Amino acid sequence: MRRRYNLNGADTGRLSGKTSASVRLFVRTQDKGLAQSIRDGLLLAHGRTLVVMDTDFNHDPAMIPQMVDLLRYYDLVIGSRFVMRGGMEDRLRYHLSQLY
Known part of the structure; x- marks a missing residue:
């Protein structure tokens, strides 16, 4: 679509x-x-x-269509870089983000 x-x-x-x-x-x-x-x-x-998304590409914009499709079944869809395969694969960057 x-x-x-x-x-x-x-x-x-x-x-x-x-x-x-x-x-x-x-x-x-x-x-x-x-x-x-x-x-x-x-x-x-x-x-x-x-859609609310950071522009530092910690979130993959290619995921937006899949997330929007899920709205047929759910009222709210949330993506997180802090879950496995959520976009924060660099360990140093992950730990530095915890300090912020």
């Missing part, structure tokens, strides 16, 4: 505005925390299905 995607990105830098019909970037100049950025992104989002 073919799907349409819209991508919102939060940035604490200087770029702002629409980059295309399906990609929108918003700049956070105050309260640059992760939780507030996620909240604001969700409030600006349009569509029936929302």
Whole structure:
């Protein structure tokens, strides 16, 4: 099944505005925390299905279609890099993330 995607990105830098019909970037100049950025992104989002994902590729975007398909059976689908085969295969990176 073919799907349409819209991508919102939060940035604490200087770029702002629409980059295309399906990609929108918003700049956070105050309260640059992760939780507030996620909240604001969700409030600006349009569509029936929302995906929150880090952009450092600890999460594999190729998994999104499979996760969306699971929404036929579940109300919520969560992926985690902290479970086996969850995307955090580098041991040093895993342990450093525990410190954060």
